[in-house]
Amino acid sequence: MSLLEVKSVTHAYGPTRSFWRKERESPVLSEVSLTIEEGTCLGLLGTSGAGKSTLGKVILGVEQPKEGKVIFQGEDIYTMDSFTRKRLRRDLQVVFQDSYSSVNPRMTAEKIIGEPLENYERLSASEMKRTIAHLLDMVGLDAGDMKKYPRQFSGGQLQRINIARAIALKPKLMVLDESVSSLDMVNQTNILSLLNELKSAYGLSYLFITHDIRAAYSISDALVVMEKGRLIAISQDKNEIFSSEQPVVKKLVSSILSEHPRNRTISSDKSFV
Template sequence: MSLLVLENISKTYEASGWFGMKKTSAAKASSSGVRDISLVVEPGMCLGILGESGAGKSTLARIVLGLLAPDHGRVTFQDVDLYRCDRRTRQRLRRDLQVVFQDSYSAVNPRQTVQQIIGEPLRNFERFSAQEEKRIIAELLETVGLRASDMVKTPKQMSGGQLQRVNIARAIALKPKLIVLDEPVSSLDMIVQKQILLHLKELKQHLNLSYLFISHDVMAVHVLSDQVAIIDNGMIMESINTDDLFECNHPVSRRIVHSV
């Protein structure tokens, strides 16, 4: 059974016209929406979604996460239709579908400690004692290359790379089946980017994780992904094995890949 299946997903937007009147904007739809997207993520796989800014990557991420209903098509996660299941089923699936966002600082509550940030999903879905929860958080911090003593820190006491590791620890806390990585390293410097990407690769192998890795960075996608879908103007131009990424056939794909 495939883990995630997108079948003919489309989403367009409405833009304000003269005097506030609503009209369908073809330009907006083509720059931010998606059209007739079909994708499959298998267990243990990282599928890279590669495209330039405005190609529709963020729209696609929100649809997969259950945050934005498509106009047409079907999203199936663990053989359940995300937009046609009941609230209780969606809540059950939520623990197996996590996300790491681009901006590590805006993804957390600045007033919370690292222990509170990572412990949030544990408190939402589990019933651990305070001592057991603290032990699990310490293990998660060590898993992502931080120290157990970091749990008392607040976001402002950490670098961007350290805080992104905290976000990754929070994402893997419930041992999810799939993590959506929405530009997770684009705001970090090159050295930290490489460290985070290699660590994500290690976690994928060690924990048998699956990723949907959304990025505009060709080299980052090449490092982490098993297969790549190249998106432009809201449509999939080409799907290709990562080893063949720099030998893609479609003219638009070649432009995007070689723009690096």
């Protein structure tokens, strides 16, 4: 049994009104099906407006699709009872793109990371501090950072705080929605390396949503490409993506820039592999 199964999911926003047209819904997802196995990372690639983030929200249980099913650990997340939903919710976590808007600016790092632990675990004050200190260490920060507020961290450091919060309950699956795209190249590389280390340490599974094929390649075991709400390419071997004849895939590949600014001409080589 797969950890996550998305079965023929279709979703639309609307209806919308236009002076020239009758009311109609705006399709966002069309017959999307995919699976994620335990301990693996699936990279979900696509340009802006392809429907990637909407699919992420559907998987997280935030937006119920018009049609189709989302099966997580053998349970349909849209038909399960509230008790089962709460039990499974701890195994499904998310890290968003904007590290600052993802946290309460009035909360310390200790409170931010401790929030899910307070909701699901019964820890004494001393156990809570030890656990949070360990989580900070896991993401490359110090126990002394506990009392700092979001404004006192860089974007990369705060994203590490968000990751620490997400792994606090040792989830089975993490949805990473453009989680490194707002960071500079150095921080991107560091966060991706951290995510790979955590995946190995905890046996985590990821849905890595991005428009950046370089980032997706570095962390994913398999890749899928979305365009206009449809999956148009599926590569169980991530190297196969480079032989795709789909125009949008070629566009994503050609967006890779040379490492040195002097040589930054659009190229389709795979020098980062």
